[in-house]
Amino acid sequence: MTDDGELDLVVRWSQGDAALLGIDRDAxxxxxxxxxxxxxxxxxxxxxxxxxxxxxxxxxxEALVDASFADPGVLVRAADACRRLHAGPRFTGDFDMFRRQAVYLRTVRENGYWLPAGYDDHAAAWEGVRRALAAAPRATVPCNNDLLAANFIDDGRRAWLIDYEYSGNNDPCFELGNTATECNLAPEQVDAYVECYFGAPTCADLARVRLQMLCSEYGWSLWGFIQAAASPIEYDFRGWGMERYEKAVATFRGPLLTRLLEDVARA
Structure with missing residues (x-):
């Protein structure tokens, strides 16, 4: 509310084919x-x-940028905002990246959209990640599921969360992992962020967040490839998707995946 009694508003006008990206505007x-x-x-x-x-x-x-997370205070406020959201009222609908990835991949194939030649090479490893996470399930909570830096509004005392296009009840570790990879957090920052959220994270907590980083990368990369073909916006969506896909490939082919799969099941 302004001094003269007027209300400051933000009006979001949505364009494009929401169904193509799995967006439910009512939800x-x-x-x-x-x-x-x-x-x-x-x-x-x-x-x-x-x-x-x-x-x-x-x-x-102020809307955060990736570099904002170098400030420990920002990590604390961002994690607190996530905890408050996750403790709030249940959302309409659920979000599961494994189901969404399958739908996005079908959309790509049915429409003949471009896909990296090696994308399907990781299908078996992707299924292994799904099984590992499902073997030690976490209760779902209301999640934004798209907390890149710009979707945090920070006033220096607390952080707010905006943009609920992809919101739904989900594993809270996906929320943390998605932010960690979208904001390019260094490994030690990931540890600090998870600690800010959990207080005293277990080995399984840390492993779960890192596996969900992989889920975010592999799944959302397809969003980029769909947008590259279908969006009227002039933006390098293919490059955006490839950045995430290459991160996922590095984890799929890297030395830490086996240990993460083992650690996620630990009590």
């Missing part, structure tokens, strides 16, 4: 409202699906 609006109820998101002022518009209150603060 997005409902979950945005639930995040506000949890005390971590902007309030929904009006939702107009007929106009593809969602009006929310303006959150004062």
């Amino acid at each position: 997005e609006a409902a979950n945005t409202a639930a995040a506000a109820e949890a005390g971590v998101g902007a309030e929904v002022v009006e939702y107009r699906p007929d106009l593809s518009m969602l009006a929310i209150t303006f959150l004062p603060g």
